Amino acid sequence: MRFMVFTAAPLSHRWASGLYLGLVALYGLHLLNLLHLITPSALVTLAQHAYVLVFVGSGALTWALSGRAPLPGAWRLMAAGTALWGVGQLVYAALNMTDVQLTLADPFFLAYPVCFLWAFRLFERRWPALPDAASRLDVAAVVAALGAYMWFYVLFEQATRADTGLLDNVMTMLYPLSDLLLLALLVAQAWRGLSGALGGWWLLTGGMLGFVVADVGFTVLTLKGTYTGADWPDALWPVAALLLPLAAQRAQEPRRVRATTGELRGARHLTPYVALAAVFLLLAALPQSVQGRGVLSVTFLVALLVAARQTLALRALQGSQDQLQHQAAHDPLTGLGNRVQLDCALTSALAAGGQVGLVVLDVDYFRRVNDALGHRAGDDFLREMARRVQVVTRSLPGGASCSRLGADEFVVLLPDTTGSALQRLGETLRSYLHEPVALDAQPLRLTVSLGLALGSPGMTSAQVLRHADLALAEVKRAGRNAAQLFDPARDTACAARRMLVETRLRRALECGALTLHYQPQQERDGRVRHFEALLRWTDDELGVVSPAEFVPVAESAGLMPELDLWVIGQACEQLARWARPYPERQVAVNITPPLLLRPDFLPRLRTLTGRCALRPGALELEITERVLIEYGDRVRGTLRALLNLGVGVALDDFGVGQSSLSSLLHLPITTLKIDQAFVRPLDAPQAQEAQAAFKIVQAIVALGQALQLRVVAEGVETPSQAAGAWQAGVNALQGYWTGPPVPPDALETTHV
Incomplete structure (x- = not known):
């Protein structure tokens, strides 16, 4: 209940800054103590507790700031893990131990990776970093390679340690494994790149990486028997804690970065091969005969050649896939989007809110061009019409797009617009497309008929397109060469009356x-x-x-x-x-x-x-x-x-x-x-x-x-x-x- 009261009223920016500066001051005091630069006994006592206060205070401050951040539950989990790690350090210091043994502090220490794993699971649900199986396999390859290095340099020695019991060895092996888990989370999120990164994400990543480095350093020092309780990991751990509230503060205003096509694509393709090379290098470091090293080198070369061949095949497949996707969504004659692309764009625009304008235009009596000059001239004429439609569309604000639906039928999509703006667009298109087109050294001038319609949230793309088609049909009945905005009354019981009156x-x-x-x-x-x-x-x-x-x-x-x-x-x-x-x-x-x-x-x-x-x-x-x-x-x-x-x-x-x-x-x-x-x-x-x-x-x-x-x-x-x-x-x-x-x-x- 005390935590509930604390989060009901988030700290103001001034109070949060003041508390954070206090934590930084405590960290400075902790560094002075590590360097043995504090002599008064009172300050020494405070400095010895400053280490714990930095972790607990950072966790509490992160908890207070989480109410305004996206996914506050995830930030509170990380805040709780940080605070519990500080409590574990307090218990560990009270036991006055510098060796790796099973203690009452272990549950508090291990709560840190568990809480972060749970928090990142929430992040992954909201903003997936690994959208497909290939990405997950690549990340697994990198983590496996890191695990191999950790086994070789840390876990094996800990597992075969004879001066401690089996339970002690199992418990202490959980720390490197938890560090490997945190590294896996970091690699998975690094796979995202800048696409979808939240504000403060790199601060959080830096803090976690610093924690993992300090944790692995602690394990190595203890295995060597050189850990004294005042080494460099003790200076790096609190930095990870101090970066967490900064990340929570920056995340209060989510910064969604637009995804870039092909971002990190080359690096992602090379990642599994880099992991493979790292494992081979590790194998090369093992004691072997000259004969064994030769076999290993040739095996590594064969693996690289196979990997290169696979990369080329994947790139060719990717190129073919991109080409097929482009062909599936574009008209081959004009290069404009087709009905598939129009339906996707119109559905997205309707879901975004606001009125969506649609212009369906048809070239009047286009068949006469084909009959008089041939289909090749007709294709040239359509390409020129498409170019002109693109010129008008590119001059419009708000992400307008154009498509070709049929032989001589084009569509312009204008998101977030009004009826008057749509009518002005129709007149602009009608005037520009009426200018003569030179075909076989002959100036050819045709008119266009345009049907306009406005769509709103709740409508389907088919409904909006139907309304524009009805307006176009009305223009054609009235003599063509005009633009008409769809009247909703024509789609109700009044339509019969209007038709009878007409x-x-x-x-x-x-x-x-x-x-x-x-x-x-x-x-x-x-x-x-x-x-x-x-x-x-x-x-x-x-x-x-x-x-x-x-x-x-x-x-x-x-x-x-x-x-x-x-x-x-x-x-x-x-x-x-x-x-x-x-x-x-x-x-x-x-x-x-x-x-x-x-x-x-x-x-x-x-x-x-x-x-x-x-x-x-x-x-x-x-x-x-x-x-x-x-x-x-x-x-x-x-x-x-x-x-x-x-x-x-x-x-x-x-x-x-x-x-x-x-x-x-x-x-x-x-x-x-x-x-x-x-x-x-x-x-x-x-x-x-x-x-x-x-x-x-x-x-x-x-x-x-x-x-x-x-x-x-x-x-x-x-x-x-x-x-x-x-x-x-x-x-x-x-x-x-x-x-x-x-x-x-x-x-x-x-x-x-």
């Missing part, structure tokens, strides 16, 4: 079963001249389908460009019908970034506006800040072309897209629409919130006026919101306060 929406688009409603914008003079066209859908089977449901489905299915063009066409036709009775009316239409990036967008729009004979400014296209953030430089030319065509450009939902204000200076737009997130708080119950919203709206209005833009407040629903927006200086209001979206026929009676 199918019916395609049919509605083909049959013209969609309608447009128009929401008015009120000017400062009270007139209504501007409207926003909003898409509405009522299906015979699904009923009224909200845009909040069918727009995301259209985006994921790649239908948005066609929907945008349909809405623009319907709006232009409506403007043509209004041209005579309401020539001042203007219609704004929301469009998505994919439409702006299409090369046929401007020609089709020019044809449409010409056919409907629209006046300049009658049509306005609304874009969001997403265009600025993701496609800024790529769409500016298109936006300028729209203005030259007489089509206005409005920046919708301004203020929530994280775009920089400086980008407005270079963006060709005509209208700025303030997002409703700033308009609705204008009538907030808290005066401070309403005042802050008013200042923000007022600042946006000032910015728009400085850039000569028309400023519209969106989402106005109450008279107080309208009053606040008017006071801030906006040019127009839009929202349910000005009127809900209605069919065009309803506008004839409400907004004439």
Whole structure:
């Protein structure tokens, strides 16, 4: 119980350092006593007990420090063995014996190797040093060679000693054998090398080695009858004890060192042959005739030749094995990892925690390359695709890897990532792989389709790969040449609903079963001249389908460009019908970034506006800040072309897209629409919130006026919101306060 109380509150660093310095001082006193440099009787008495105090104190201090070290039970076993050895020394000194005989101190002394053996067994369970049978046999060969030397120089003389009894001889032989056991532990741990070494491990190894050397030296001196009780082993033993608490202190923060491929491989291969040579040298030291020495030398030479032959065979076998392992985990055409390696890497990444990103990319219409240029050209093309995928992968942080699954299918694994980062990676891959590849002096440009998926702990590698495959299949259905992140809803009961909505929406688009409603914008003079066209859908089977449901489905299915063009066409036709009775009316239409990036967008729009004979400014296209953030430089030319065509450009939902204000200076737009997130708080119950919203709206209005833009407040629903927006200086209001979206026929009676 006293030990339990002691370990419940580990010593602070300051107290541990103080106690350790005290033990070092006791060791210094012990050395002075061994050198006969202490004369006062009081100090001599203390010095005689200092030897014991160093062992017991080191054991107690190690026990106290073990609570914060990995595997505290192992350190406490070693602490107990050290302390018991000190108690044994106290008993031995009390008996005043300098010869090797059976005494009451022997159980305490022998507790040291037993405790260390038990402790190292615990270490071996947690961090195996000998992972295979070959390693264990090599260590056994080294220990056997050491045992042969110990038998020749120590054990044989002790076993045949005639001046002591049989029991005394057996007991005293246990000491060299225990030292051999400790040496075996040290050799086994040395086999580990730096791989998996703990903090303080080399301090512990040095202490144990010092103990073994001192113990063997003691045995040799006693067998020679020259041990006096104040010899060099008595100076070395306490050093082993003092190194133990230092090792426990360093082990409090485990230092796991990454294993190095081939570390100590050459030395390990030579180890059994070194042991064999050592045994032959020992045999050569035995008294023999010249004839016997000749036979022994030739035998040794034959053994070395056989060992060399075996080493060469093992190296060849190892090389073949490494090659087979590489082939089993890599694609022979591109050198990338294959499905086996991907499965291992993905399983490890999922087990490590955090979100794991997976990109499955497929080269669109790759078969045409093989058909047109042949399979050799197709292989060259795939190798170039693999090289480009590797270039992108190597630029990523966090241990990203790439693999090839099929003929034209590649996979990129990105550990510890997010959905947005994965989408950026997909776009980077899509853009880079779209650059032309020179085959047979011909530039060949193909697109790729990418399916993205996020995995989390608890999922299997097969589940994550399936999700990425589903996303890839969705991209292919939508027209290819895109990247799509897997939506978990597609793998639930919602997937059937989404598929039904997508199918019916395609049919509605083909049959013209969609309608447009128009929401008015009120000017400062009270007139209504501007409207926003909003898409509405009522299906015979699904009923009224909200845009909040069918727009995301259209985006994921790649239908948005066609929907945008349909809405623009319907709006232009409506403007043509209004041209005579309401020539001042203007219609704004929301469009998505994919439409702006299409090369046929401007020609089709020019044809449409010409056919409907629209006046300049009658049509306005609304874009969001997403265009600025993701496609800024790529769409500016298109936006300028729209203005030259007489089509206005409005920046919708301004203020929530994280775009920089400086980008407005270079963006060709005509209208700025303030997002409703700033308009609705204008009538907030808290005066401070309403005042802050008013200042923000007022600042946006000032910015728009400085850039000569028309400023519209969106989402106005109450008279107080309208009053606040008017006071801030906006040019127009839009929202349910000005009127809900209605069919065009309803506008004839409400907004004439």
